[in-house]
Amino acid sequence: MRAAHDHRLGRFPSPIEALFYSALMAVARMEAHHPDGEIITPFLDREAWAEADLSLLVITAEMQVRVLDWPVDFLLGTSDSVAGKHYAVVECDGHDFHERTKEQAARDRSRDRRLQEAGFRVFRFTGSELYRDPYACALEVHRWAEGCWEKGLSA
Template identity: 35%
Template sequence: MNYYEAETEKTWNGLSDRVKQEIESILLSYKRHLTHITSKCESPIEQLLLIRLLEMWEYKVSDFRSFDKDADIRIFAQKDVEYKRKKYRVDIVIEVNFQGKKYLFAIECDGHEFHERTKEQALRDKKRQRELTAMGYCVIRFAGSEIWESPFRAAREVFDLIEEITGFNECLMQMFEEDTLGQSAEVEG
């Protein structure tokens, strides 16, 4: 048990039974929510990634809203999209509204059984990616083994790409530079 776990255990043991009940009630509700949402996924790797994306979602929405009060991030499991009368079901779709622009991300979780085992599967996946790109999606692909090994790392990578593509990182750097300049002026003054 590490220090953080030991401190958490110590704090938990010091809570009243009523407070513990309330925490457990919230966790049970969240468990039901995650179970319902992940039931839409077609594979365990999709479920693992979706759980971690949802875990980070609340924090990311808050971060984006610190620069744009109307910013929004929406996550969909197994979203149907259509291109020239051809329907696709995308494993996970993330829609980001930030600074008056809408960004679309198609997250594809490529399990070995259904992706690139045969020449036909590889061709189908590549055509699908081109068509999703034509619809305005930024396609982010993961091998199933990447997600299985570390769903947290995969979700972190998704949000890192989202932050870069939407200009969030640029806003963050600009704020940092303004703060640094402001602090320099105060020191000089």
């Protein structure tokens, strides 16, 4: 996943996932700058992450992968500056693609708790949140990644 205009946007199962992805790429470009002006947030695939320069904030992003026996919209990974790995799951819940019954909401919360117990940070955004301000949602996730990277600086 390299750029907001990436041809793979058509492979998203829902428009709100494409919207979140585009916003995350834009936020990474706007928010993450080294003091000398150099962008410090490359988005890499999982293989390239293993070889990444840890003096930079690096985020991997994969979509529609299975985590703990169910598919998630996005699996993100980042490293802190001393090679600790951190993972997050992002779920984009729109009414067009998620029936919002009490049972569905309970199932979502149960999955969130299982993911958190397994060490994942979970971000769940509604379609309304994403349509209203996709950049705020993406910025929340990006700030999580920055916080993980900075933890290594204080270790």
